[in-house]
Amino acid sequence: MLTLLTTLDRRLFIRIASREWPGAQRVLPRLSHSANHGLLWFGIAAGAAALGGRPARRAALRGVASLAAASATVNTLGKRSVRRRRPLLDAVPVIRQLSRQPITSSFPSGHTASAVAFATGVAFENKWWGLALAPVAVSVAFSRIYTGAHYPGDVLAGAALGAGAAFAVRGLAPTRAQLAPPARPRAEAPALPGGRGLVVVANHGSGQRTGPRPYRTQEVHGVLPEAEVVVCGRADTPPLDEALEDAAERAKQLNGALGVLGGDGTVNAAAAVAVRHGLPLAVLPGGTHNHFAYDLGIETHAEAARAVESGEAVAVDLARFRAGPHQEGRYFLNTFSIGPYPELVRIREEWAGRIGAWPAGVLAAWEVLRTAEPLTVWINGKRQVVWLVFAGNCQYRGLGLAPVRRHDLADGVLDVRVVHGGRLARTRLLAAALTGTPHTSPVLHEARVHSLRISLGPDTRTDLLTDLRADEPPRRTDAAFDGEVLALSGELTLEKENEALTVYRLLPE
DSSP states (O other), rough: HHHHHHHHHHHHHHHHHOOOOOOHHHHHHHHHHGGGGGGGHHHHHHHHHHSSOOOHHHHHHHHHHHHHHHHHHHHIIHHHHOOOOOOSTSSSSSTTTTOOOOOOSSSSSSSHHHHHHHHHHHHOHHHHHHHHHHHHHHHHHHHHTTTSSSSSSHHHHHHHHHHHHHHHHHHSOTTTTOOOOOOOOOOOOOOGGTTTTTTEETTTTTTGGGGOOOOOHHHHHHTTTTTEEEEETTSSSSSSSOOOOOOOHHHHHHTTTEEHHHHHHHHHHHHHHHHHTTOOEEEEEOOOSSHHHHHOOOOOHHHHHHHHHOOOOOEEEEEEEETTTTOOOOSSEEEEESSSHHHHHHHHHHOOOOHHOOOOOHOOOOOOOOHOOOOOEETTEEEEEEEEEEEESSSSSOOOOOOOOEEEEEEEEEEEEEOSSSTHHHHHHHHHHTTTTTGGTTTTEEEEEEEEEOOSSSSSOOTTTTTOOOTTTTOEEEEETTTTEEEEEEEEEEEEEEEEEEEEEOOOO
C-alpha cells in the first residue's frame, strides 16, 4: 500500500511539474523564496501589528505562535522521523527551479506547515482575515511542488501539521470567542435603531498618540447615522465637562442614552455624568489604549453600535476615591495608584511590542525600582513603607506588578496590590520579576477587598527612621487614575459602588 501511494505521489508530481501553468512562472518561485524561514508571514504579522488595532495585533500574535509551533514540530519530529529524498528535477524546467535547492528531508513540507499554521491561527481570531490569507497560503504550498522542492504528499502532510499546530495553540490559549463571557448582570437600556436618541460626546483630543483624528463626527455616523454628535477637545469647541452635561440633558429629553467616543479619561468623565443623570452609557473606543472598552468586550465601533441598536446592556461596578470624609470624590473605572505604577505601565507598553511582554515587564520593573523613592503611608491604620499602592476596579488577570486585564466588571471587589519597601526590597522584587514569580515575593502583597483607607500623612516621602509628626503641614503626592494624574493629601478612602453604571454591550446568545 505504501509503495502504491509513493508511486501515485511521484506521478502526480511529474504531471504538475511538467505542465505549463499560466502566469505561475513569474510569481510562484518568488513567492516560495519569500516564505523562506517564515519571512513572508512575519512581515504580514509585523504590518498588521503596526497598522492595525488590537484585534489585528491579537490575530498576528496567534498566527506567529501557530507558525512557531508548526515549525518546531516539522524540524524536530517530522523530518527526523521520515527520511525522504527530494524529487528529481528532470521534469522541472530550469527556470522554475529554486536558486538554492534544500538538502533536508523532503517529508513533510515546512513551508506549507508554516503557511497553513499562520493562516489558520489568524482565522481563529477573525475568519475573514483567515480567508483573505488562504489563497496566499495555498499558493505557497503549491509553489513547493511547482519548483520541484516537494512531492504533493509532503505538502499535504505539511498542511495537516500546520493546521494541527494552530489547533494546539488554540487549545493552550483560547480565543476570545471560546471564552464564555462572565455572567454580568443584565440591565435595562432603550434600543436605539440607527442611534436615534443617542447623544455622543466625541473627544477630538483622545488618541492623538496613535495619530490625529479630524473626523470624529463621521466615525460615529458611520455606524450610527441618526445619533447626535457633540465634538469637544478643540479650541473652537466646549470643554469636556460642559459638553457632557449638555449632552446628558439632551439625551434625557429624547429618552435616550449618553454616548462617548474617546479614551479612558474621557470615558471616566462620561461615566460620572451618566450615573448622575441616570442614563445608560454607550462607549465607542477612541483613545490610545481603551482599557475599559476592551475589558467590557467592545473592540470596535460596530460592536458598540449593534448593542445600542438592540438595547443590550449590562451593569458594571464603579470604584470611588475620596480625599476626606465630606468630599464627594471621584470615580475610577480601571485603576487607581500611588507611586510609580503609571510609569511602570508606560515603559512596559512602550517596549512590549518590540521585545515581548515578559522582557518588557522586567525592564519596566528595573527602571521604576531604580528611580523610585519609597513612600510612608498608613493603610487601614497600619504604618507601611511602600513603593506603590495599586487598586483595580474589579479583579485583574495577571499576577504581580502590572496586571493586564479583567474578565468580570461586576465582581464587587477592589484588586489591591502593594509593593513594600524595606531591606533589599528592590533586589528581591526584581529577582521575582526575572523569574516570573512576583506573586510569591514577600515584597508584594495582594488582596481583594471592598474598601480601603490610605492616609498619606503630613509627609509621604520620609526617612524610614523618622516618625511623622502630626503638627507638620500636609504634603501632596500624585495619584493616577484612568490615565489622569491628581495631587492628593490627607486621608483617602477607596470604595466600591456595585453595578452602579449601565453600559451597552452585546450579550452572549
